[in-house]
Amino acid sequence: MNNYIKKSSSFLSELRLYLCNHFISNIPSHTIRLLFYREFMSFNIGKGSSIFMGCKFDCARGLTIGVNSVINARCRLDSRGGLIIGDNVSISEDVIILTADHDMDAADFAGRNKNVIIEDYAWIGTRAMILPGINTGKGAVIAAGSVVTKNVNAFQVVAGVPAKFIKMRNQNLEYKNNYKRLFQ
Structure with a gap:
């Protein structure tokens, strides 16, 4: 009986994820999507x-x-290791944020989870990728197409593969990112 419960629970979990990624994410209503994400995915938004x-x-x-x-649209957010995104953060289209990987040196190719934190006012450019265990400081900017393999300090602008320091950003940030587009 216990094995049946595990299989049933696993099936329901996978079904919820499938519905989320293939149906709910394509509904052109912020209200419906956010309701599903909060109530059924247990996301804190x-x-x-x-x-x-x-x-x-x-x-x-x-x-x-x-x-x-x-x-923004078509991002992949992996929260298996924990993903915290602060206030007034802008994440552009097609960004990938990973919190899990594998230990390539382990005989069993063991999975690992490492949390990712993106602090307030950070801006992540289009098609950037943030790897597991990365902290992105307040007001930091990750340029489009960058692959972040090391922590990014507050107000730093980084770019490239792997991402490297370019310059410092203005530290007087007071904007609000509360925009929505119809049918997005």
Whole structure:
């Protein structure tokens, strides 16, 4: 009986994720998507924040988004290791944020989970990739197409593969990212 319960629970979990990634994420209504994400995926999403259409998730739970943050279309957010996104964060289209990988040197290719934190006012450019265990400081900018393999300090601008320091960003940030687009 116990094995049956495990299989049933696993099936329901996978079904929820499938529905989320292939149906819910394509509904052109912020209200419906956010309701599903909060109630059925157990994501903690702050007031004024948006997740645009086509975003994919690797698991339920483990995702926290602050107030007035925007996740643009077709992003992949992996929250298996825990993903915290602060207030007024802008994540551009097609960004990938990973919190899990494998230990390539382990005989059993063991999986590992490492949390990712993106602090307030950070801006992640289109098609950037953030690897497991990375902390992105307040106001940091990750340029489009960058692959982040090391922590990014507050107000740093980084670019490239792997991402390297370019310059410092203005530290007087007071904007709010609470925008939504119809049918997005």
